[in-house]
Amino acid sequence: MTETQKKFRRRAEARPDEVLNAALAVFVEKGYAAAKVDEVARRAGVSKGTVYLYFPSKEALIEGIVRRAVAPIALRAVPDLETFEGDPRLPITMLLTVLIQQLARPEASAVPRLVIREVMSFPFIANFYRNEVLGKVMPALIRLIERGVETGQLRPVDPELTVRSIIGPLLAHVALGELFGITPAKGLELERFLANHLDILFHGISAQPEEA
Amino acid sequence: MTETQKKFRRRAEARPDEVLNAALAVFVEKGYAAAKVDEVARRAGVSKGTVYLYFPSKEALIEGIVRRAVAPIALRAVPDLETFEGDPRLPITMLLTVLIQQLARPEASAVPRLVIREVMSFPFIANFYRNEVLGKVMPALIRLIERGVETGQLRPVDPELTVRSIIGPLLAHVALGELFGITPAKGLELERFLANHLDILFHGISAQPEEA
Amino acid sequence: MTETQKKFRRRAEARPDEVLNAALAVFVEKGYAAAKVDEVARRAGVSKGTVYLYFPSKEALIEGIVRRAVAPIALRAVPDLETFEGDPRLPITMLLTVLIQQLARPEASAVPRLVIREVMSFPFIANFYRNEVLGKVMPALIRLIERGVETGQLRPVDPELTVRSIIGPLLAHVALGELFGITPAKGLELERFLANHLDILFHGISAQPEEA
Amino acid sequence: MTETQKKFRRRAEARPDEVLNAALAVFVEKGYAAAKVDEVARRAGVSKGTVYLYFPSKEALIEGIVRRAVAPIALRAVPDLETFEGDPRLPITMLLTVLIQQLARPEASAVPRLVIREVMSFPFIANFYRNEVLGKVMPALIRLIERGVETGQLRPVDPELTVRSIIGPLLAHVALGELFGITPAKGLELERFLANHLDILFHGISAQPEEA
DNA sequence: GATGAATGAGGGTTCATTCAT
DNA sequence: GATGAATGAACCCTCATTCAT
Structure with missing residues (x-):
């Protein structure tokens, strides 16, 4: 040949x-x-x-x-999330960091955007994404939070609902920017957004330090 | 006649x-x-x-x-947000309560859903929503947070970015439910979700009692 | 009342x-x-x-x-054409003068233009115009020419076909101007055109002076 | 293949x-x-x-x-008209003979008929025909007449207006026949019409023979 | 395998005609 | 008589799909 x-x-x-x-x-x-x-x-x-x-x-x-996109970057994080033993805030930080980096790359964010846009018209997409992506990432995240609550590192929040508090601000940030062209003024948005989000999130879910 | x-x-x-x-x-x-x-x-x-x-x-x-939907429920809240003087957590609670009640009513949530779905195809929608809705609600929210930070009721968060932490979880909750049929198991979702979200949010943004 | x-x-x-x-x-x-x-x-x-x-x-x-336009200006000339006894060139001049004046007035020429434009689509128009207008004007013209030939004022032309030589140049002049915007350069077109047309026509159909 | x-x-x-x-x-x-x-x-x-x-x-x-019909039969005659040196009545006879033969063939006369019918609705047609067809044939004819007048073969007619006397009767003949179904009685119409038209036209535009 | 000419069902839009007021 | 809102058949055009080469 x-x-x-x-x-x-x-x-x-x-x-x-x-x-x-x-x-x-x-x-x-x-x-x-x-x-x-x-x-x-x-x-x-x-x-x-x-x-x-x-x-x-x-x-x-x-x-x-x-x-084809079944194994998006996020999915590769699942095993890490599943097996992680220490402070849950670390993998949450890593997950959001990876996610936000991916969403900043148009090629990487294309599939999620397509999914959100067309999911109502194609029941297959909802099923598939629910089964293959969300159904795997979310339980891992939920268990991570559960363990955090159990070990006393996190306040007694509802793990299932708290997932929304973790990814929601990211979703809002991307939607405002991508759909409506609304971006914060100062630049360095992604890093600054992530820092602000994690600051609020961790203050919101972390157990009080003993001395407080 | x-x-x-x-x-x-x-x-x-x-x-x-x-x-x-x-x-x-x-x-x-x-x-x-x-x-x-x-x-x-x-x-x-x-x-x-x-x-x-x-x-x-x-x-x-x-x-x-x-x-026609220019004056959605959310907009009516703007004056309240603008003139409110006391603890910013109160109007935030009220805003989210109203929003979540509206989003639970299919008729009321139809326009926002349509907007999100079609905004990419119709630049007019993005402009219009940015000018008439987001451009009014978000500044009001931002100023509310600014005042909270200035009065010491809130920690020194970035007001512009914190808006994403306030509405993002709501967005995620609705998206998971509406687009993917993913709802928390126990029922009473909306109330429980809102309580969990506000719990985390307010723990996350409120100044510490002893510091205040 | x-x-x-x-x-x-x-x-x-x-x-x-x-x-x-x-x-x-x-x-x-x-x-x-x-x-x-x-x-x-x-x-x-x-x-x-x-x-x-x-x-x-x-x-x-x-x-x-x-x-409604059954009795166009041209028709009123028919009785004159029919009963005229003298030199046929006089009524021909009058007919063409009247026609060209009418065709210069948009209101007056509207019906003929509509007829020409739509006659192919509405057989009724062809029948009606043939019966009521052309069927009356043309025979009168033909007889006028016949009499001219008989009296020796005109050369022995074919009366039926000569009608085309009388009205044709007028048709061409109007068509060139109205349809294609082609008009002679010098202005005073209508009068000059009519003079040129009659000059040629009468030289063309009149019997030679010495023969007459 | x-x-x-x-x-x-x-x-x-x-x-x-x-x-x-x-x-x-x-x-x-x-x-x-x-x-x-x-x-x-x-x-x-x-x-x-x-x-x-x-x-x-x-x-x-x-x-x-x-x-597609840019090069109608008539156009091919233009070079002949342009370069012809002798008696202008010869090329005029040839041109009218060719034209009348073409107009007698439905396929060949279809485009002119369409043009006349739709020219008012499509300004493009008027422009195109004026530029490509009439704008070429008419000047050639005009110059032919001019030369005839200059050489004394034709009487001092207006060349620009005389064009209407050459093609007008043909137009009238076709219009009467095609649009209104009016044809001369005796048959052999085309030849007889052309003979009558040329007879009148040439008597009308030719300079008097010296002996007359 | 690869092509792209050909298909025809289907959708957005128009407009002559009707009819309740 | 007069109106103009309402109708729906029909038309231009698109585009997913097929298939002969």
Whole structure:
């Protein structure tokens, strides 16, 4: 097999992935319904027929996108969250740090944005995300908080509900910026936001120091 | 003018509103692009032609919906937020209580949901919401926090960023429930969620008693 | 009956005529198919319903226009043409003079233009114009030429075909100006055109002086 | 390349032309506004979608028709008219002979008929025809007459206006026949008409023979 | 495998016509 | 008589999907 052949083979194998990348870009930009298969093909550098060679329908594209992203960065943190033994504030800090870094990268945040945008139209997405992503990250987080409460490091908060207090401000920050173009004035927003959020969060959930 | 005439006149005057109600329902259910004007008309109990009698295009429907909702419940709270003098935690509690009650009512939460869903496709919506809603509520909240920090009732948090800690958990709670069907197990969710959120938030932002 | 009442009555009686005037204007401007009944009503200063009060359909409007114009200026010339005894060049000059004056007035030329424009779409128009207008003017002209040939004032031309040489240049002049905006450079076009046309025409059809 | 492939390729390349042919037929028959794209497609033997594959809109069809006919038979005569040196009556005879032969063929006269019919609704047509057809044929004719006057072969007529006397009778003949179904009784109309027209025209514009 | 010409169902929009007032 | 809100059939155009090459 010559080099050329190998390159071609490699390309051929990468085709579905390239199509999904193009579809993701178009769907995020225009919304699924307004996106055209023609444009997906054009951006993927293939013909319209080729898209249908790999995916049976336009809907299969969005399903493929969501499935392929099954293991987002966040998921890799699950084992860490599950097995962590010490102060729960440390993994929470790490999780939020990773999340916010990812959300700052358009390629990485594209799938979550697509999911939020189209989840109402595709029950499959809600099920899949609930089962594969949220259903795994959230229980890990909940158990982390439970352990924190049990060990007395955290005040007796409701672990299930407290998850919302951990990720919610991040969600609000991203939504304000991405959807409405509302960003804080001073710059360095991400770091400053994260510091302020964690400051409030940890003051809010940490048990009082004994001497207080 | 007879009773009959009055009734008909009344109906005629209410038409645009009825059409917008129907459009809102369909848009929230299917998304703007997938919604059919035919179905909007059917739900409004009129013919397709009547929709175009009052609105020049399908896009004008979504614009009409957003404009009509200019004065959402939240906005009415702005004056209260602006003029409030005492402990800032009281108006924050009231605001979140009102918000969460509204979001629990599908009719009241439909517009915000539509806005979030379609804001990327209609720059007009982002501008309008930024100018008319967020641009008014957020500054009021920010000043409230600023005053709390100045009077020493709150710790020296960043007011602009802290807004995200106040509304974010609410956003996360609604998103998890509405988009992914993820609700806490025990029931009474809204009250319990709000209590947990305020508990953490106020522990997080209040100045320590002994320092105060 | 008061003056006011009389005036109103007069107006009411004039309604159909005003509607036809409006319809004529709109039809000439946009073409029948692209004209909207709404605009006809607006220009007539009545409601759309009123148009249908006097005319059963949009097509009835064009029929009404053509019928009302049955007695165009040209027709009034027919008796003169029929009974004229002397040199045929005189009535031809008069006919063309009247025609060209009328065609220069937009109100007067509107019906002929509408007829030419829509005659292919409405067989009724072709029949009606052939029977009521052309069928009367042309035979009169033909007989005039016949008499001229018989009396030796005109060369032995074919009367039926010579009609085309009389009115054709006028048609071409109007078409070039109205349809394509092509007008001769020097101004005074109508008079100069008519003079040139008659000069050529009469040199073309008159018997040679010495022969006569 | 096999025969089959060639045939298909040929067909594919001919598609736009076939669509324009069908559109021309339908437009001439019904008028642009009343013509349906569906019927154009049906007559072209393709689906509605295919029409839009080659032409972006219904209006583009009429533009395509007019552009394609840029080089009508008449235009090919322009060089001859321009360079002709001898008796101007010869090229005029030839031009009118060619024109009348073309106008007698429905396929050849379809575009001029469409142009006359729709020129008021599509300013583009007026501009295009003025620039590309009339703007070239008429000056050539005018110069021909000018030269005839200068050489003394023609009487001192106005060249610009005399053009109307040359083509006008032809226009009238066609209009009477095509639009109103009015044809001379005896048959052989075209030849007889042309003979009569030229007889009158040349008597009308020729300088008197010396002996007369 | 890859292409892109062709399809045709479906949706947004228009507008002649009707009819309750 | 007069109105104009309401209707709905019909039209232009789009685009997901197919299939001959």
